[in-house]
Amino acid sequence: MLASKNNWMIILSMAVVSCSQKAEKDPVTWPAAQAPVADIKPHNRIIHGDTVVDNYYWLNDFFKKGSDSSNVVKYLEAENAYTKQMMAGTEDFQQKLFEEMKGRIKEKDESVPYFFNGYYYYNRTDEGKQYYKYCRKKSSLDAVEEVLLDVDKMAEGKPYYAIGGVSISPDNKLLVYGVDEVSRREYVLHVKNLETGEIYKDKITRTSGGATWAADNKTFFYTAKNAVTLLSEKIKRHALGTDESKDVVVYDEKDNTNYIGVGKSKDGKYIFIQSQNTMSSEVRYLGADNPNGEFKLFQPRMKDVIYSVTPLADKFLIVSNADGALNFKVSEAPLDKTTKENWKDFIPHRKDVLVQGLDEFKEFLVVSERKNGLTNLSIRNLKDNSVHDLDFGEAAFTVYPSVNREYDTDVVRYGYTSMVTPSSTFDYNMKTKDKTLLKQQEVLGGYDTEQYVTERTFATATDGTKVPISLVYKNGTKKDGSAPLYLYAYGSYGSSMDPTFSSARLSLLDRGFIYAIAHIRGGEEMGRQWYEDGKMMKKINTFTDFIDCGKYLIENKYTSKGHLYAEGGSAGGLLMGAVINMAPDLWNGVIAAVPFVDVVNTMLDDSIPLTTNEYDEWGNPNNKEAYDYMKSYSPYENIEAKEYPNMLVTTGLHDSQVQYFEPAKWVAKLRTMKTGNNVLMLKTDMDFGHGGASGRFDYLKDQALEWAFILKLEGITK
Template identity: 60%
Template sequence: MPENSTAPVAKVIPKKLKKFGEVRIDNYFWLNDRENPEVIDYLNQENAYYQEKTAHTKDFQKALFEEMKSRIKEDDQSVPYFFNGYYYITRYEKGQNYPIYSRKKESLSAKEEILFNCNEMANDKPYFQLGALSISPDNKLALFSYDIVGRRIYTIQVKNLETNEILDDKIENVTGSAVWANDNKTIFYSDQDDVTLRSDKIFKHKLGSKQTDDVLVYFEKDETFNVEILKSKSRKYLAIESGSTLTTEYQILDADTPDEEFKIFQKRVRGLEYSINHYGDSFYILTNKDKAENFKLMKTSVNKTSKTNWEEVIPHRGDVLLEDIEIFKDFLVLEERENGLNKIRIMPWNGEGEYYLPFESETYTAYATGNVDFDTDVLRYGYQSMTTPSSIIDFNMKTKAKEIKKEQEVLGGKFDKNNYVEERVWATAEDGVRIPISMVYRKGLKKDGANPLLQYAYGSYGHSMDATFSTTRLTLLDRGFIFAIAHIRGGEDLGRQWYEDGKLLKKKNTFTDFIDCSKFLIAEKYTSPQHLYAEGGSAGGLLMGVVVNTAPELYNGVIAQVAFVDVITTMLDDSIPLTTGEYDEWGNPNVREYHDYMLSYSPYDNVLPQKYPNMYVSTGLHDSQVQYWEPAKWVAKLRAVKTDDNVLYLDTNMDAGHGGASGRFEALKELAKEYSFLLDLEKIKD
């Protein structure tokens, strides 16, 4: 399938971009205008080219879609959880794309009350996403938000659950995050800048009033911070969180007195991160105070909240990352990460007999979930591994009795976890650091270099890539693929320092780690360059861009989703959503040292006249996080300078944003495109 003259050619309009006395020439800057008909025409040409060149795989794509869909229990539902007198349930009906939210009063045998049927709300819209869903304290009203474009710009409305009518209150063009005060008539919500989409304002809305009458409660002036409105698990406090990459600040207000002023919990100090949990007469604080890079737990009185009053509960540990906590009347539960694996630690408040939940797999994911009540001995947690479907488990912390409330069903009758092997191996990076890799594959694997292997990673923002189960991944595994997650620096997989060593002026560790993992997998004969594939999205798409510039010979194919590849131009444009808040992650290119470092790896700026792997690049026209023009410009430049005849596809979803298509089955169609790309390159036809 060589590239040929039918491939679109973007016209060249040189634009000079000047910084620090130097000039960059951007031939495709003109693509940065979604209102320009020529831009839309070019994207449509690329889509048509992709469709033409993959026409021979269309039937296979449909078959892959049906295969993946057939494993999913269509009439599925969540494990109910009990909150304020009702059991709440999320369920799906056969053939429907969207969830139905319902509840039952006091008993699971009670009559079901439909709160929201998202299938009816979507109503054939190209895109639909329900955002916030919050029930008033008296259980009579529900506020909800929705996005019908995919740009994460929401509308908030209120439904009367007794009459099913939608109230006249309508709050438009906001973030979609909102909470109730305890008076059942006051709503606090976050708003965003019209241009940058930075969440920068908190408003107060009284039921029955117009949006123009809403009161501005707080405006965040610092352009590197975003704001969010929260409500404590105790339902006693409202909290405004102002956060940047390195710093947090909370303001609190008694939820019973919504017309009073929020008060600072602890004023911001650059580098001080903290989060708060209210229980009884205390706040529990997860924080990095006093250089506790892996975080520690402290507590303070509700009346004395500044950091001079904080007392240590769980000290900092250099080898254990404290990720989160759950508070119960008789127990404190810690979610920790050690040596790259999740651990759940149960600590009775009386100090007698703390213990860890036992997890035996070599690589897995475990997390507390749905614990909305203090007064219970039951911890609800989730567990899965790369061979074990997801389970929701109720664990009695006193008796240690375990009840599996739900295990993910894999339909079709063919799945048996014993047919698969999960493994964790360690690659050595160029600076001697050991990088964990989680893998899954069919039993009977031969290390002969002939196995197709898909290597995935993210490696930014301290986001850890846990080893999870996937029914769709079976489509690759059953056709001989190995799937590998490279836990590279830039994530927080091995603690906070793992993140610090993959950001700012150490960002290149992220890229070289991924390449070194690839070299290890090839050296150990799990695969070979003829059969190795790489995948990443968003900041992971940046990773893909650097990898194909610096080590293209290692990969037969690459999938780059919503790829952040035009690093310098984007980070110099503070009108683009997310830019100013990213300075602590990537660096501020208005500072020469950071500018030059970022320019040295920015994928778009470092495209070379060389051979590149086969590439499938996807994006969304309405993406507010990575603008569509970054992948579009990148592909245009690659077409112009690359020296190979390998395939290069740009596939733009003209109806979606950063998260891709809405609806569970539409997302499978996108995945079928990616899988058919890989399988076609491997000459696997069925």
Template identity: 55%
Template sequence: MNTYKWPADVNPPLAEKEPKEFIAHGDKRIDEYYWLNQRENPKVIDYLKAENAYLDTMMSGTNNLRDKLYTEMKGRIKEKDESVPYKDNGYWYYSRFEEGKQYPLYCRKKESLEAPEEIMLDQNQLAEGFKYYAIGGTAVSDNNELLAFTVDSVSRRLYGLMVKNLKTGTIYPETIPNIEGDICWAADNKTIFYVKKDLTTLLGFQIWRHELGTDPAHDVMVFEEKDNRYYIGVYRTKSKKYVSIYSNMNQVSTEYRLLDAAHPTGEFTVFEPRKENFQYSIEHFNDKFYVLTDWDAPNFRLMETPETKTSKEHWTEVIPHRNDVYISDMVVFKNHLVLGEMKDALNQLRVINQTDHKDYYITFPETVYAAFQNVNPDYNTNILRLSYTSMTTPRSIYDFNMDTQQRELKKQTEVLGGFKQEDYTAERLWATARDGARVPISVVYKKGMKKDGSNPLLLYAYGSYGYSVSPSFNSNIISLLDRGFVYAIAHVRGGQEMGRAWYDQGHLFNKKNTFFDFIDCGDFLIKENYTSTAHLYANGGSAGGLLMGGIVNYRPDLWHGVVADVPFVDVITTMSDPSIPLTTGEYKEWGNPADSAEYFYMKSYSPYDNVEKKAYPNMLITTGLHDSQVQYFEPAKWVAKMRELHTGNNKILFKINMDVGHGGASGRFDYLKDKAWQYAFFLALEGRLD
């Protein structure tokens, strides 16, 4: 195998040591790089810049390859493109991109698609002068005359609320800063509800009511979340009848409050009081509510209750619990109810007739795929808009007639650059983990691939928060597939691909199963001759970056190269500091260090705390200086500690985007530059610079 010739005699930056002692439960930890959390310290900024300079030098031989990769990936995107319009309250809404532009235009047409176009927002104009610019949410008033929208121009997920008069084109002078991205209108066309964020923790903690044309200083707080383990939000029900506030402790507890949208100054009433280990979600339908709940049903069951009697004792069962099927979501229509279900790591759509209660599953042609309900704001329709994709099928939007079961393809994402679907093959494999669990793996590769162990293979996973990774199409991956790579997704425990138990077996005191599943999937792929240790690569981001940190501590010998994006790796220190964004809301995911058993279990796998003298694989670690989800200093400290203890000749590289946060660049092309860095890293390790 050819290897990339790293520049010789170039030494990486070495962070200074300033030992800081932490003591908990009689246990002492020394953090020698804690000082790197001083974002405003010039010495910290200089160190981060030195890391970027080192990266530029070490990867200088890939400059042409990165340009080529960027051009390839950008070349597959249809630059002049438009979303499939959907109808809501008399208007057809869609977004479109103009050639060469980074951001969409948000548009609508009245009643007919032949009507004149109204451009509600041109994000390209709004973003001028900003290095980052994201629109968080948009909401049109009931009279169709006003657009409320939120904007983040820093990448800290601190949004500002703005309102535009769609008749005059005027953006009103009043703005409300430091809120969540999502907002909603009441039915009076002048009242907006929004979520205020705590500027230290960045948690949404209060719901406020604003009346258009008044000083925001006079806004009224309508709800305050006292328990900082909960995330909160506000939205308008699909029926438009209610404004709803939700409080959600991830995968543990939920609570909803309702207000008649026609009376915005009224009092919110609790639907059903919160209780730990009790979750529910609601959809309004005529004179009742549908309730999706895990009450005596780990994989959830469907209930219904009268609109005027929402407490739990009035709930009656519609769809019972099943051990092998996880109900993930629901969408309500006048004559139909559609459930999203997960079975054997595949999404299914189940259609139920509201009158005769007969049901069926929508069928799809491939064995490995993902299907979801799309944008369905219209209540009085028998058409379900759904999206379908697989690892070889670009995202496809269908209108599905729920009465006749006929479907109409409205749009399939056009992939330019000579892509031919028939050139690639996808399959589903099952690896047996060390404890006997069967772990699904979704795999895609170019036809003609020989299973002789010589193929480079990139294995990806997330494995946290119950989030299920879909085997969907990614046009960027073609740049690897066409160069001989196999791409695989390990559906490890910590997600819910195999139901609620799959999540329960991958968090808190079972978190190590996530790491071991991933490692066992890597061993399985080698055993089955899809790849070998010399050609096996791994990638994960955020909580998936924690996974990367775990696997390189447990099995550094298994991977030739690893990319950890914005990785959560300093588990104990972060979870011990409630001022850090996301800490308190994550106690039920990772544990609370105030509990000694949870503290010691977290410490036993925390990547930063378990860095040892060993030969780590080649690694590229990324972060954003303004990251609000995983603070930049976690990967910065991790890199510094690995550099100190790393043995062998493999390279540890650190890439810091000084202008963005957790999600990377906001433009549709800019993020491809980051992707080109990652792919160039893998390809350089394969000796492929073409």
């Protein structure tokens, strides 16, 4: 029965591919619904002698707990009702897409177990359940299963439920875990006795979610957040059985542009505190067997120097950009002499290789690198210093270290994927060079890699820079301009959008779409300079790169005007806001997910979570030069009376990263100023935050809405 249904779906998909590849499509009709219009309540922003009237400032009031708080909710609910009405004709299609995408996911599944300190740990999911069970087995995979956390049961009746860091005590008897029930990434820590099942009275609020055990099994360290700004401000020490009010502050970060965190070295010997902003960092360390001791400063923070520390048996390794090492290098220092004057090159700086991280083992070092825009793992033998790279055999792919908790082992576990290869987990023996595939993501419904094609090409940006584009499409898709194309990008924080597999994406590919990722500046795909050239006073490069990628794809007949669609989320939502202002007629449809679009106002308000952390990314608008530049591209500031593309905007009422009011204000202003008849819809998840729903299937409902919106614009309704 299942096989015959899948065959029927394949035939249908082939038919849809054929019928969707036409340059001309029937006009799209929408319901004659009345869009809500937000009240205008002028608010003056005056700075640097510049006065700007913000008619929708009042939409901040739910966040600010102001007098218009209830009116904000009413407005957002009216927008939701409008979106539902506009998309009503696609509801059956959305359900079909949801079932289609959900049907590719193996519901009863299990992660690859990893071994740590005498136990095999893994997660498993059950049929029809939204969450998972965190489990372990002692010594052998044939041993009796212990369910450490039954998240399915814990999340019952909760609109949102997320588990933060899970940390096992060194004696394997206690578990610390974080819980977020609001979706603002504020976690409450709990302690569970794994022998008795008892949840201790210890309860620690407003944390980042993780905890780091000392060697005594009685003490752990955690990161505490500011209640208003949500900044990670303090590292605290907690002794079991005491109230959180008695917790000792072991580190208090005074620079509100820094993020801080605490963790333990793989060999279990050291606890590290890392403090870092975009441009500099600082590390402190403490012996794990001395939890009440004083953390020692590794090297005082240096201007424009970022560094991280990895301990080996006889030395510390330091990854840093010191001494002009733009793409980072690896230095070594004695265990008792850690300051900069004692650092010596271990892996020198290379202009064509970006060092992204180290994974230490007793006899080997695994270096995560990026070369020619692609990820790479380099294996170094610590005894003879010989080096070899792994070989992967595809033109565009993503490789990364997986869970490697064991220190005394010759085996490194890594993950591998491409736009046509489902996520795969391998064990690689660094001595014998034998590679073992442990698991590949199973895609139900008969997925065949050979049915799809991936390629990598380069667009030429306005300034002559070559910008990589990764593409995937179904065999038989014509590159004559007739195919619709979905272009995605992010382009901020040095975060690289590498080519990976998505089973949900097949619902577009099987209906004739080409899917493309533009690896624009602001990410780190082509090295650290790629990031430097897409931030601060060079941010405009991010936007022009994306526009140039869109033009390139049209010029080279991957698609044509009227068939090009774009999506970006968070800082990628800023990208969407900027490119529709700069090139509104290039896109037929745009999805802006949780978009950061009110840049100037947000960066001027240091009470908004994370604002001060971002000064080195965007600039501080209290400085006139930064203000003027930011204002020149901020989407909210630059809306004009012109025809914008069809748009779907999404947000979450409890979003801690990009507050709901940014997209709400943006949409409200767009409604009053845009010309033409293209649709503009805002959907707010009233229960969730930045990442959307927490269940493993619920997010597919949002994906189905987005796909249905784009497919409707393309005239595809089944």
